[in-house]
Amino acid sequence: MxxxxxxxxxxxxxxxxxxxxxxxxxxxxxxxxxxxxxxxxxxxxxxxxxxxxxxxxxxxxxxxxxxxxxxxxxxxxxxxxxxxxxxxxxGPTAFAGQLESSKAFTKAFCDRHDLPTSAYGVFDDAAAAKAALDRFKPPYVIKADGLAAGKGVVIAEDRATAEAAIDDVLGGRFGTAGARVVLEEFLVGEIGSLFALCDGKTAMVFGQAQDHKRAYDDEQGPNTGGMGTYSPAPVFTPDLIDETRERLAERAFDGIADEGAPYHGVLFVELMATADGPKLVEFNVRFGDPECQVLMLRLESDLVPYLLACATGTLDQMSTPVWREEAAICVVLAAEGYPDAPRTGAGITGAEQDFGEDVVVFHAGTSRGADGILRVSGGRVLNVCARGATLQDARDKAYAAVAKIDLPGGFHRRDIGWRVLGKPS
Structure with missing residues (x-):
């Protein structure tokens, strides 16, 4: 092929x-x-x-x-x-892609098709949005409506911060992605990422993981596109997987098909496992980043037949994918200044050495000039990923590899996997 x-x-x-x-x-x-x-x-x-x-x-x-x-x-x-x-x-059509490209579309879609999610409001006027904060309790969730590379979300602990975030979104920081602002109820529970394939009519669960969105250790700092992830995630009990599949993934696939856009590809369901069951945080219409990295390390089956089946409407002929028993973890090495103003151009050393069969370094924001030197070209620069018999084993391997890479001015979280393994000493 x-x-x-x-x-x-x-x-x-x-x-x-x-x-x-x-x-x-x-x-x-x-x-x-x-x-x-x-x-x-x-x-x-x-x-x-x-x-x-x-x-x-x-x-x-x-x-x-x-x-x-x-x-x-x-x-x-x-x-x-x-x-x-x-x-x-x-990959889905642009219409189906609105499940990610417009948070306002997705919230209204959830209303139309009875998908459980948080209470919300959509505004294009800052004064109206600020007044609507009266309907919510802190912490306040403020989101740019459109695609903002994972950076258009603010969790505001107080009203002043929330109002500043509203001004930030509607003031042009995110360009056309910030033409509208979405306010959401803050959901209490444990977050998780579940993936499902669809070929337009047949659906199949395709792995799960847990991400770390905040820039710094102990869930501090601004939201990012993701600073690390691991799989499997214990939050995904068989019951939670079944509930998420039925109440979120399958309803979404059925709903978007009813609206004239049968879904071909992968749907990333970011959910909050609450006391009332899974509730949608947001959809992404592609594999997660960096969730995809740990899924690929754990996937034993050949990926290509599943991709082709989604594209050609033959997913019903595919068996359930086989996953490795090992755990996998990904640690993101980010550029100085990320996520607000990453500094690019620095030379990187040590990233292309042989770390052994259980460690893979995926490039995320790198370039190579005529001088042959590997350089920083984006905010999230490298993904250091490892497999291990246990999550602790995988984490030890990943951080041992991180220690051998020199990324001038860069930083990474040291607590990936803390919900399972605890905070590092």
Missing amino acids: NILLVGSGGREHALAWKIAASPLLGRLVIAPGNPGMAALGELRAIKATDVSALVALAKEIAADLVVIGPETAVEAGLADALAEAVIPCF
């Missing part, structure tokens, strides 16, 4: 790593890719949002399958354009 993988981050590096191991693969082309993916496939310098160029590339390589990595490509309508060209695509 010839496969085109779209994207350039750590999630796409993990997908490329797993796709490259498939005996079904003939040729892997990655657009635009990053230095870490160069050994896995052919890189083409085409942006994930350049829909016409990506469709042309898929035709050029006679792609049997296109795999969409980032949400930006979904929002740009890549799956729609590939459908017109009759090229199988793993």
Whole structure:
């Protein structure tokens, strides 16, 4: 098979790593890719949002399958354009993609299709939004409506901070993504990430993990796109998995199909396990980042048949995926200044050494210039991932590898997995 993988981050590096191991693969082309993916496939310098160029590339390589990595490509309508060209695509249409690209759309969708979620309000006027804070209790949840690379969420402990966050969103910080602000009830419970595949009619649970969103140890600092994750997560009891599948994933797939956009791809259900059962925090219309990294380390089955089945409507012919018994963990190494103003350009050493078969370093924000030096080019720079017989074993391996990498000015959390393993001493 010839496969085109779209994207350039750590999630796409993990997908490329797993796709490259498939005996079904003939040729892997990655657009635009990053230095870490160069050994896995052919890189083409085409942006994930350049829909016409990506469709042309898929035709050029006679792609049997296109795999969409980032949400930006979904929002740009890549799956729609590939459908017109009759090229199988793993990834939803732009309409279905509104489940991520618009939080206001998703909240109204939950109302229409009876998905459990938090109370909310949507506003395009700062004064009205601030007045509506009277309907909520602190901490206040303030979100930019559109795609903001995981940075458009503020958990405000007091009203003054909440009002400042409203001004920040509607004041243009996030561009068009901040045209509206969404206020939400703060949900109490334990957060988790469950993934489900769909081929337009058949659904299948496809792994779970637990993320760490705050920038610093002890859940301090601003929200980020994710500073680390691990799988499996004990919060996902069999009952919680079944409830989440039935009340959130399957209702979402049925609902979006009823609205004329059958879902082809993976749905990332970020949920809060509350005393009243799972409630939706938000949907993402792609694999999580960095959740995908630990899922790929634990997935024993060949990934490619599942991707193809979602694209071609044959998921009902697939057996339940096989997962390794081992735990996996991912530690994100971030650039100085992330998430607000990451500093780029610093040289990185030690990231490309052999850490052993249980440790993989996925590139997320790196570049390589004519001088051959690996450099920082984004906020989240490297994902240091490890497998182990236990989560403690995996964490020990991951942090041992982190200690061998020099990322000038960079930082990472030292407590990934604390809900299971406790805080580090």
